[in-house]
Amino acid sequence: MHDLQLFRGHLDQTAERLASRKFELNKDAFRAIDVRRREALTEVETLKAERNERSKDIGARKKAGEDTTELQASVRAIGDRIIELEKGSEQLDTEFQDLLKGIPNLPHESVPLGASADDNVEVRREGTPAVMDFEAKPHWDLGVDLGILDFERAAKVTGARFAVYFGQGAKLERALINFMLDTHTGEHGYMETLPPFLVNSDSLFGTGQLPKFADDLFKCEGFDFWLAPTAEVPVTNLLRDETLDLEKLPIKLCAYTPCFRSEAGSHGRDVRGIIRQHQFQKVELVKFVHPDNSYAELDALTHDAENILRKLGLPFRTMALCTGDMGFSSAKTYDIEVWLPGQNTYKEISSCSNFEAFQARRAGIRFRGAKKSEYLHTLNGSGLAVGRTWVAIVENYQQKDGSVLIPEALRPYLNAEVITKQGLLA
C-alpha cells in the first residue's frame, strides 16, 4: 500500500518509477476517481454533520417538553438521503482502494533498471567451486542412489512436486534447520520464533500476497485459513496493528517453518529434484527497523544469510535484482545464489528484501517517534531455504564413489562425517 499524499503530490514521478518495474499506472483514471471520491465523501459528511446537530437538538427539545414530530421527520429524510449517497460514495472508495492495493511498491533509487533476470547485477561472489575429477551428478540422482531421497513414494502419498527423505537425508534437513537457527540466534542476534503455519486473509493482505496472488497459495476449504507460503507472513504479522516504542527497534526475529506454494504458472520449470516443491522448509529472517536505517539493516540481513553459506563452505554470488525482476512488495531485493555443480549453475537460495513502509502501511505497524507515530520499515530474507541448502551440500560435497562428505560446521549436528548408501529397504 502506498502513501496517498505522495501519489497525489508527485503523480508523474511516481508513475515513472512504477513504469521502471513494468507497472503502468493510469494517471487520468487515478486523478478522476480520486477527485470524484473526495467530492462524494464531502457531501455525505456534510449531511451527517447536519443530522448529528439536529438529533442533538431533538434531545434538548424533548427534555424541555416540546413536540419534535416534525423535526424527527426532517432528520429521517436526511438519513434516507445519506443512505442513498453513501452507496455511491462507498463504491467509489472501494474502487479507489482496489486500484491502490494493486499497485506494487516503488523501487529504491539504487535498484538497477532492467526488464528481466538477465539485467540483475552481481554485487559479490565468494568461494571457489570444488575441482572434481569426475562428472558431478545432480542431487536427484545422488539422493535417490544413496537411498535418502524418494520421489515416487511421495507422489503416491500426495502427488507431484513432493518428496520424502529417509535416514541421513532426513537428518541432514533437520541438522541444517538447527544449524541455521543456532547461528542466527547465537551469532546474529535474532530471537527465535515458532509461529502458526496457517494464516488468515488479513495477514496475507498485510504482507502483500493478497489480493493479487491468491492463485499461488493453498486455501483450507471452509475456513479463512491459508497454508503459509513463507514465514514472512506469520512473523511480520505478529506486530500487525501495533505501535512500538522507539527504543524497541530494531526487532530481529528468525523462524523455521514449512512453506506451501501452489507454484501455479511454473509448470515445466525445475521439474526434477527438490528445487521447486509444493512444500519446503525454510528458516526466515524478519526485521522491524527505523526508516533511517533500513538499507544498512538490509545489508546486514543479507550478510547474515550469506554467513550460513560461508560456514558451510558453499560458493555463492549475490545479485541485486533489477526493477523488472523484483517482487510486488519490495523496494529493493538481493538474491543469494548458491553454486550447484550437478546443474552447473548458480541457483537462488535466499531472497533478502527491504519493503520500506509498504507492508507496514498495509499491516498498520508503527513506532512512536519523538512526537507522533509513524510507519516503520520491514525487511525479510531466507536464512536459508533448507531444501536448496540440502541440494547444495549433496552436490558440492559429492565424492567419486557417490557418497557425500559433511562439512565441518554441520558434523556436530549430524554426528557423522559422510553419508553413504542406506535406505528404507536396504
Add this chain to the structure above:
RNA sequence: GGAGAGGUGGCCGAGCGGUUUAAGGCGCACGCUUGGAAAGCGUGUGUACAGGAAACUGUACCGAGGGUUCGAAUCCCUCCUUCUCCGCCA
C-alpha cells in the same frame, strides 16, 4: 462440542438510548513553583479520511460486521477473540 463471564483511549477503569466534545485515575509532554529535584498546581495528550496557507473544522472509530432509532459505547442479531468450568483429543 457444551455452559458461563469478558473485549472501552499508551495503560487501568466508569458509563449500559440524548451537554459523553468517552467521567476518574495512572503514565507522558509542556508551563508555573524551586538553589536543584520531588511534591503541588495549571494546560495538553489517539488513529484514519476530507476541507484549510495555518489556526482549526467536519466525519468515522468503544473487538468486527449488520440491524432498530430522529439519535447507539449503551438495545437486537451474526461472527471473531480472551478467560473459567465440563466433555473430547495428540
